[in-house]
Amino acid sequence: MKPETAIIRIKNLRLRTFIGIKEDEIQNRQDVVVNIVIHYCAEKARNSDKVEDALNYRTITKRVIGLIENNRFSLLENLTNQVLAIASEHAWVEFASVEIDKPHALRFADSVSMELCYKK
Template identity: 30%
Template sequence: MDILFVRELKVDTRIGIYDWEREVKQTVLIDLDIAADVRAAAQTDKVESAINYQTICQRLVAHISASEVELVETLAEQIADIIRSEFGAVWVQVTVHKPAAVRGTRDVGVRIERGNRLP
């Protein structure tokens, strides 16, 4: 199986459990690994034959910037559901980074996998 990937999709959103986090938008970074068979796209050289990562990114930016979840786990689950249900991916790995959320760290977050990587 082939893997399409997106690294560090940057989106500002309201996320967190503390009152101050509900008042100000924070930046989250999204990493995606999406299982797909890219042979048809490679043969036709047409975006219509591919899972379009630009369209995925636009959809996720719209969703994430409008969401107001408390947990990165919830956001990761929503992202995985969108990619699988709307874009037909059989497997996805989603990493949600919340940089500088915890003092003394560079980054915290969650990584989930949904679906079956191999057909």
């Protein structure tokens, strides 16, 4: 990792959406927990203190919230991939990973999660 690389971590973003293929999953919103890691070159932001020189994590988070809360998903893989597309779309992003947990998806387990990564 280069010294000018910054790492943004969006931790435990708790949202509700329709996710799954069983009838009760199609009819009822469920909790999901989203974790996003983004690496980008922050050399300009480190030296300027100007907002336009930094990657705006608030904008990214708002887009993720809109995607998840306003859509339906059958597969955790597809949901995770769509969030990863948002996290990695800016030209400055060198690496991104998204992990989404679906709490209580399996009996006797805290959650089931899916993680996908992007690397430039």
